[in-house]
Amino acid sequence: MKGKGWWKLLVLPVLLLSVVLSGCTDGKSSGDVKVRVGEVTRSVFYAPEYVAVAKGFFKEEGLDVEIQTTAGGDKTMAALLAGSIDIALVGAETSIYVYQQGAEDPVINFAQVTQTDGTFLFARDQQGDFDWSQLKDSEFLGQRKGGMPQMAGEFALGKKGINPHQDLTLIQNIDFANIAAAFASGTGDYVQLFEPQASIFEKEGRGKVVASFGVESGHLPYTVFMTKQSYIKANQETVTKFTRGLHKAQTWVNEHSSEEIAEVIMPYFKDADPSIVTSSIERYKAQGTYATDPIIDEEEWNNLLAVMKNAGELKEEVPASAIVNNDFANDVISSK
Template sequence: MSFIGKSFCAVLTAASLIAAPLTASAQDKKVVISQAFQSMLYLPLYVAINKDFFKQQGLDVDKETAGSPTAALSAVLSGSAQFSIHGPEWTAIAASKGANVGIISNVANGAAVWIATTPDFKFETIKDIKGQKVVTGLMPTTSTSLFMKLLKENGMDPNKDVDMLQVQIGSEPGPFMGGQAKVAVLYEPGLDQVAARGMKVVLGFPQVYGPYAFSSVTVKKDVDPDSAQKVVNAMELAFRFIQSNPDETVAIAQKEFPSLDPKVVEAAVRRMIKENVYPKSAETTPDAFKVAMDTQIVLGNLPAQPDFSKFVIQDYSKKALTLAN
């Protein structure tokens, strides 16, 4: 059994020991959204909060930070949260083990991972890193998973053809800038932190894989449908806002990440808008979902593609598409 599979067994066992799900009041529509981390990937959520899109829909949202995808999903399984935000693969793995969960909205729709090198490194194709030491995130994480997948697709063995230096997620810039490797696989804002210090961005996974269901809103399938529709409506308004108001979106991100260099935050947000990491709508397409799940199948975390029509609950996003601006 893979590491992720073992993690989900623990999650599902723990959830079974917790009392019945909490329900929000039908009058005040209080809901809890549990996010895995405070992450730039989840900027649409922060835009929806800062622009009062949830309030406009009649929701009182309590955003909680769980600390990991499994903890955020566990909050939904136990009923302490009605919604969670993290990679849809965690939801799919839980569903494959019997959890009554699905996804209702996009959050990030591009493979938000990039490869950077030192300025003197000659990079023309991914095969140029054969024999190199590469800084990557500690597994299990999508950045390293995608990197390994790309190597395999190009005829390389991740365990033999590169020397992966796996470090805690978010700490990749340290050993890279410290000279321990000439190549690094990075999320934002780490990518633009190293780019600001002269490193080269040589490959973007959003261009390699196109639409990719990278982060989503998860629910139990018996979620209150009115609350779910209002959450998706608010997210839809946030996606539209990001596309139409990039400057104000940058300002919101700078507010949400006050400890980071504002210029790094701006560069990261503008990169993710330009490369379509932030989706244009709440809708998850079959192609984007399939590409994301294929990664987990290759890694042995999923036995087969989930049934899209049953796992991705499309009614909410289809209704949200009809909202007036």
Template sequence: MRTKLLYISGCLATLLIAGLAFYFFQQREPAGQIHLRVYESGHEMANLPHYIAASLGYFSDENLAVSLFNAKDDPAAEDLQKAGVVILPPEKAWEKKMHAFAQMTHFEPGFLLAREPMSSFAWSSLKAKIVIGGDPDSTLETTFEAILKKEGLRPQTDVTIVQNLPAKLRLGAFLAGSGNFILLRDPQAQQLQLAEQGYVVASLTPAGNVPAQICAASPGFISRNSEALVRYTRAIARAQSWIAAQNPRDIAVAAASFYPYLDLDTLTAVIERHKENDLWAKTPAIDPKQFAALQEIMFKAGELAKPIPFARVVRPEIAAEALKSLASTKNQ
């Protein structure tokens, strides 16, 4: 009899635990919620629309559970073809045969930094100087070279550009005394300036409108997860509209948790600088003309043998559907 009672008690306890587990699981997992892994090639100011969408709950509004990872730190990112969404410069997406479906910025977010403050900078100041640049095929490097050419300076003739250093060694080389100038994106640029080891003298926006930071995924991932990507892009679109309408201080407050190493005043100053440069795109839709402009820059830099058809590497229907549904919601 005792054994039977123990057996019944055990069964009841098991059912109770299972019931509680099911209840809490249901509470944590809203019906229809989609999990989406997002990788960033670097933690950059260019990715601000993602951070704002997370901070203001736009992903939650879309019933998305979004996890953000640094692609350099997560072993699961070794095969980005299967991993999920990746936020990165377009040339890196092409290398990995990934398709772009949204843009974060419509300018190159990089800066030129000098060793000493320069009250009045002119591009002609670079003549006979050495600049620590980026990868030869990067938007950071090719937009810089495009500006030099506009200013009548010949890359590697009038201005020496160091391009053979691995990314992780460039800043160290500059701090050790190599070069007169360096190309960097934020927050690295701002951190160097805070340490009084480098000073921003120019942005690279004079190169013109280009989709310099994009969201991409493998063709297979896009086909299997189009609904999730539309939801994600809709959240990014809302964040871009919010950023365009807000002042730098309010944006900094919303994004502060993503930049724990920058105090609020510093973060506000950085965002203000980028707002003045109109860095962040107003819409996630990639403009074919801007896409062509980027390819022209890369072609003239000798980093693209021939133009890549827009339809081969861009999936515009994702952003189109996201913007259409947003417009429909506003009109209701």
């Protein structure tokens, strides 16, 4: 199914999520402004988000930020459109899919969190030095069609002279939540994994990371805080404060070690091995995954469009000016 097609199925999920998520509150009462954030998944990939809450950077701005994990780009966007959450943390491509459907109340990207793809190429039986040509005629366990991980992966493979639909056996019929389990059970010679799963598999001896799709696909607004245009118009002060709190966290993450970041965000990963969380953060910091400021620049946006066009998921060129608002990011940075 084309990426644009699954947005036509949003009506029922919107109604359902409106009911389910409306009951997800923490019962706190204060003078702070409540902001409900829906994240596409729980991941160390989003370390600045957790730092912003744990270090009190949102609280300093008078915001009571509640994080809900809405498990999947389609579900996260459905929750945002239904009004069950105020702000979504999800791939920027989701806002483009909504825009391409002619939304009367478009979703606006206003603060970037990650600026590279977050997946790594993991090989089951890597012998000797890795070369991208080794993927030819292999079985590759990929991600969902139309999602940023798969599109960035295809973009990177194309740059290495590999057509994922002709040169290898591409498996895309496994849900995101079950990809790691499928590989562990023997499916695929290679798999596209986020951290900390890649580090966990390395520790378990299931293979090793041989390349980074984030490095190969370049800078792009991979994960962004976004909200409906109507919410921005009605809550400009809140969006400004939210962006300022995020930027404080981005600066803190940039200036502190992986060990220090891991210590702060461990409450969000209570069942995880602290050493794995630390090594995962270090891998992301080393390749410049975490954005150091909330600005979504033109070059990054154009690279995103190129990635989507390569995957056949771009219905029309969508200029950044249509669904990107850097005013809040620029104001926050200029007022420091």
